[in-house]
Amino acid sequence: MSRHDIPGDADHIYRTVAAGGAVIMPADIGYGVIASSPDALTRLFRAKRRAPHKRHAMAGNYELHREVHRLGRRERDMVDAVVLDARLPLAVVGPFDRSHPVVAAIEPETLAASTVGDTMAMLVNGGGLQDAVVRIAHRNGVPLLGSSANLSGTGTKFRVQDIEQPIIDAVDAVVDYGLRKYHLYRRSSTMIDFSRMEVVRIGACYELIVDVFAGQFGITLPADPGRDVLPSGHLREARELT
Template sequence: MGRHDIKGDAQRIYETVVAGGAVIMPGDVGYAATATSSEALLRLFRAKRRAPHKRHAMGGNYALHREVHQLDQQEQDIIDAVVVDAGLPLTIAARYDASHPVVAAIEPETLAASTVGDTLAMLVNGGALHDEVVSIAHRHSVPLLGSSANLTGTGTKFRVEDIQQPIIDAVDLVVDYGLRKYHHYGRSSTIIDFSTMEVVRVGTCYELISDIFQRQFGIGLPSDPGRETLPSGHLREQASAG
């Protein structure tokens, strides 16, 4: 009982993935299944019954995003308004620097399953534990890749007890922090492709993100058709991290 040991849990997660394992870990936008080795990621892919066109996303933080993604000034200003000024979670798909040590450490077959054309998707503002794990991995040039901890098509899980058994069986460590912060959205993070300024997935905090785009930059994003019409939120399948 008591406070979560964020630093200790982050170290355990890091040590598990660098040893070739896979982890279910909590984020503000739901539980994710994370790994770094191709073998562990393939194990997760199969456990999730994931279609070949689906992509891994990279666990990130603001510092890693700034080093890896290649954006013009307006694109960066928009992102900063969302993730720095408003502090909202966002998965950013953008052109990337393939020579960056974290990206260069990704095995070729894994990189192919983590990119769409010349873009790589990275979650920023995933929560305190997420940020701590990414910070450790970043220092050691270790990429963290994965997707939501659920069978494909069944929706993001916001409690460990809702994660299906095949996903639990496919990992080496489960970190349970209870009900996640943005559970009321019923979807994972919003994904925006900044190479085309397209919404890939309508997700957490989408109405707040849309308001920032419109109010501060005069950019109108598509309306959310609603969870009953579009439970997954996907407006475009490429770069999906669900």
């Protein structure tokens, strides 16, 4: 036994996805499924038993976010305060550049299933492995799309052994990094739509993100009613992405 081989695992994940496959990949906020080809994404969608209104999100890193999202100066500062200064995970929803090579590589029907209006969601600060995979994919112009590795409505999984068998059966590779960093939140990432300054999903590190917004920008985000009231954390169910 030895340390996780992040560069080697990142290369394996990228090659699998680039060849048309799908992978269960660990992120700090839980296990996700990622793919790029329409066929693999359709296979994941069916395995997860997802409702038609749900969307794929893009696995990203800070560099890809800055290139793809088109945010105003104040909104960029908010993202930077969370992901650079506080080093917290955040799913950023915002207007995007359709001409960016990674976005332009997405087949039109798949792009429609990955966007809401003129906005796209991208997870930033997903962890070291996600950043490494995205760097390779970004360099090669390959989009990484997906969602959480669970049957729809059953909640984020933080250990591979908790992922349902239909999801395992639908992928070509499983990368197991054990219990994920933010498992105590029992939710996926916090998601904010910066085009409307609206919280889409209350998730990991939400109380810390609330404090950043209040203390640095004078913005009061909605209170978390708790998992007993809102297990998924979604405040905008009609547009949920995982």
